Amino acid sequence: MNTTSSRPLLLTMGDACGIGPEIAVAAWAADRGADLRLVGDAGVFRRALGFMGLDLPVAVLDQCDDVAPPDCLPVWQPSGLPTDLLDQPLGQVSAQAGAAAARCIIAAVHEQQSGRSRALVTAPIHKEALHAGGIDHPGHTELLQALCGDAQGRLPPVRMMLANDELRVVLVTIHVALRQAVDLITTGRVLQTLRITDEALRRAGVAAPRIGVAGLNPHAGEGGLFGDEEIHHIAPAIEQARSLGIDARGPIAPDTVFMRARHAPPAHPGEFDAVVAMTHDQGLIPVKYLGVEQGVNVTLGLPLVRTSPDHGTAFDIAGSGRADPASMAAAIRMARTMSA
Structure with a gap:
């Protein structure tokens, strides 16, 4: 061979x-x-x-x-x-x-x-x-x-990652209707996404991956005022991931997590090596806004x-x-x- x-x-x-x-x-x-x-x-x-x-x-x-x-x-x-x-x-x-x-x-x-x-x-x-x-x-x-x-x-189990030189985003749900996507956001699925993301980043040469996890709802639910998916599914998945040695942080308000993760040195080094986003458009809009000409779609988990x-x-x-x-x-x- x-x-x-x-x-x-x-x-x-x-x-x-x-x-x-x-x-x-x-x-x-x-x-x-x-x-x-x-x-x-x-x-x-x-x-x-x-x-x-x-x-x-x-x-x-x-x-x-x-x-x-x-x-x-x-x-x-x-x-x-x-x-x-x-x-x-x-x-x-x-x-x-x-x-x-x-x-x-x-x-x-x-x-x-x-x-x-x-x-x-x-x-x-x-x-x-x-x-x-x-x-x-x-x-x-x-x-x-x-x-x-x-x-x-x-x-x-596979996940889509979209990446460019400034931002990597991995999606919990991909090509499904938004109404269906919300039902697919479970503790098990979020945890699986975090494990796949951590493993892929390590294979790509990131020795200690830092993963920011977006919430689903505005302000990441604001303690349950705007939805409780963060309380019942996303936060428990993060806690379980951390017990496995995965540096996952959040849930973070989805309107700020991508800015925090964007790696644009020297003025703005990224706080995270990747963001796990809950839905297709939530994750792909910020990456594509930075320019589709340098974006790469990677299938993780294969x-x-x-x-x-x-x-x-x-x-x-x-x-x-x-x-x-x-x-x-x-x-x-x-x-x-x-x-x-």
Whole structure:
């Protein structure tokens, strides 16, 4: 088996009708790391090179860990991709594009599980296209979780972390309605999130992680005046986490915890290494406000490393050559750090 240093990072194509192929080829062209391989349709990647003004040959690899000639875009094209992807209109939902995106993810996960790659970086997919393509999962996170289930069908507990150079946020609940999310905020789920967060930060090189925990309600409930989830669920989870040696603090008013955690030296060193937020929008709005161009989506709790850019398929600019590969480049850097 290849060593960790020689096993490649796999960059999946994403939705062929969006900007995923464009940011993938642009990030590769700027990086040109010997450890990078693109996973997807060679024709789609050739088209993306043209959109981005890049004059590079494409080397189609037989195996994902094969080595391409110098200055050739290294593409591993898994079997089972639709043959008519170039016929699908850019910027529109396509069942073929959704099926192809899923096929690339499934193939890349299999390569990582088989030890032929060391990390997975995924370009954006479109949830509606994924569903139209026959995939009964709402997004990347849930599909990856299903692919990593054990022989008994048990799924690993996973959490979404969104991170940039100034702030890391981990979510207790993700893609559910807000009314449902409140019911999912239990002591067990918050504690599990804290354990997953602490473990992930330690793997990323943070020796003694400091985790700030956001409350759910205004002013973190104000002692039960504005809701009692903090009293009955969040505070007990923090107490149990601290008994396990996890430096978790809170619950802290959600309108201040992100400011306290923001790491912007020298004037403002962050008080926390990560914030655990209760709901999707509560946690992602502050990170995205700091700039999606450097944001990275990381799936924690999987038995593999997966990162992704912090933006969607951007159908409105697909094919225009205006896609910014900065977030993809940041996702590549984080995947390298987490899989070193």
